Amino acid sequence: MEKELFVLLFKKLSELGEEEGSALLSRGIDVQSVMPTVVEIVNDVQERGDRALCDQTERFDGVRVGRFRVGEDEIEKADEEVPEKLKKALEIAVENIAAFHHQQLDRDLWMTQTSPGAMAGQMIVPLDSAGAYVPGGRAAYPSSALMTVVPAKVAGVERVVVCTPPGKDGKVSSITLVAAQMAGADEIYRVGGVQAVAAMAFGTETIRPVQKIVGPGNIYVTAAKLLLRSTVEIDMPAGPSEVLIIADYTAEPEVLASDMIAQAEHDPQSISVLVTDDEDLAIATKVEVEKQAKEVARREIVKKSLAKSAILKAGSTEEAIGFSNSFAPEHLEIIVRDPMTVLRQIRSAGSVFLGPYTPVAAGDYASGTNHVLPTSGYARVFSGLNADAFVKKITVQQISKDGLRLLSDAITVIAEAEGLAAHAESVRKRLVERKPENL
């Protein structure tokens, strides 16, 4: 029975049953199931502010917090506690993430001539404030602090707030504090879950509201973000993490297996899928997955996650690409002879990892791209978190008198067709001759 410890779906793609296919493809998250609880907490925070934060934190995090804002003294202490080696790693990550997200920003102002004498353009202005939700509690996720705060600061957001749940001791992990500080967070609060999202949306006595809330979180946090989306803008809903790997004969089974196991250790709900046209590779990877799974620290989590995962044999790379596009994976690894050609056929994915030396773990931490990515098929519509999420694009136009004259027919004819005669008149009033000193 030892061999059966780690079960994952192993099948020809063409023989995938309807139920199996649907489990892989329609893996939406059921936020409705938690909504009653979420609504209750949100209402409480909206009504009672800090007092609600205090009670809800006691209820969910098992600790009564006196002061929600993390003070300078605690941040300094954290800085002393965190080993130099980790600080150096975080510094490299911050540098690469900042460099990449700078590239994502458009020029701060550009204009182009759309019609002779008519210049139209776009100006980039950052949001005034943003809130980053950083999961915590039992574990520390310094990388999530980097991935949410750095892009906001790169975009120019003046006030970036971090909310992260306290541990049973009422403290935030030193590692998360150091990461948030290094990333440039302006305010850090020890509050998590639905109550943190509600606090950032409505504001409380100590936490001023923000304009947009970003960052990963469990189903409660996602439900709260979706619920409050009319009050505050959000990045995207978040479900369990997932990877899909398209591989051919050039791939190394040991490497593929290690990526599937790495994905599986995140969460019992995580999904890893390998799609390959090489049957030998499929079999060898299955053997390797079973072998590596036995050696991994988070064995129970990995076991549950693998039960949701699959190794699928495709008839061709094209069939594998087709399946991947339907799946719309959060992470997509393309480990084939010519990854760039496959890349250009990809329609939906959060982030893509090309070639044998680009593990998802690189993007999780240090290649510079963002790891806050659309899961559960949301990649069909959503992009991952990026610098653009923190700016507004304001369009601009400036027309000369001659330019307006040239456009006046087009404007007035359409305006009148829409029954908006005063619109047409606003053009004509500009084209009458006036005394030169008034122009």
Add this chain to the structure above:
Amino acid sequence: MEKELFVLLFKKLSELGEEEGSALLSRGIDVQSVMPTVVEIVNDVQERGDRALCDQTERFDGVRVGRFRVGEDEIEKADEEVPEKLKKALEIAVENIAAFHHQQLDRDLWMTQTSPGAMAGQMIVPLDSAGAYVPGGRAAYPSSALMTVVPAKVAGVERVVVCTPPGKDGKVSSITLVAAQMAGADEIYRVGGVQAVAAMAFGTETIRPVQKIVGPGNIYVTAAKLLLRSTVEIDMPAGPSEVLIIADYTAEPEVLASDMIAQAEHDPQSISVLVTDDEDLAIATKVEVEKQAKEVARREIVKKSLAKSAILKAGSTEEAIGFSNSFAPEHLEIIVRDPMTVLRQIRSAGSVFLGPYTPVAAGDYASGTNHVLPTSGYARVFSGLNADAFVKKITVQQISKDGLRLLSDAITVIAEAEGLAAHAESVRKRLVERKPENL
């Protein structure tokens, strides 16, 4: 009493009462008030599909529609009916809108080196489908068809659906049909209101669902979009149209008044605000507004709208800019000696119109920028509709073996700090020496 026909607030900015200020600044839209009706219609469409569309259309548009899809024959007939002059105007508009939105698109794929041997980049992929809501019924809004469909097509969306309410005769205005066709719409349906939004979100027997719904609409349409935001992505909530004008002594009262009246003719809820540091200009514009309002066709609408509007005297251009940034206007006109300097101090606005010859009407129709813009203060957080709204940004990375070796410490140290040992292992497994033929 004739003089009192058109009343608008006329005050020093510094003397603005709390209630008056709040009416101007906190002008959110109360979607909750219509939500019960919206929920009822949405549920009906989700349950009964086309039959619900049929009943709800009869209920709200007063006509029983047999076939919702507008046929080729109708589009051809519409093309014959619309005057050449209007077609020419629409063509110019399409050309300028397409040219401008092309400029908004990022390169389809770029990569940059974030660390030696590590390339990170971004690929643009259009959404598969989008739905454009084009208001209709009594009036025709061809420009809304252009502003929603052209950017989607420029972005490369394959399937762009237009929904627009039928008139009492069960027909869609020829002008709207011609505009939608010219813009590149793939499917046009004669259905409006909440039922159209629900149909595009869930799909019915005749209308397949879309990935994102954009376009202006009344409070019911906005409420439906917000309600369905977990099912389908939307552009932004829409409230009544508005303009804020920052002007100095160089501006022409007659021109300012014509822009305020043009704004006012949209809707009884529309708001026009002039803020100027020039008291003579303020007085002269008030006189002009009253004069022009009497001559306008939509006099009753203008009267109601002006009652919500204001002419405010600022102590300086800086104070005017500050007020504008708090107001976050949909349309912002800057008619001052040096508009570019003022522009760079603008933090929130939908679209900005610089100088004396750039009426809002130019952006509404023909300068090329989009007229689907954030109203009701949403410009504090949202951008107007743009080409980016129709694409996904997929990040990409490719690392060489040496590049991964260089990054490996940063990755593994952070991974282990987060308790994710298998993540670290996925890096190490790639760096072991293997037989050359397997690499």
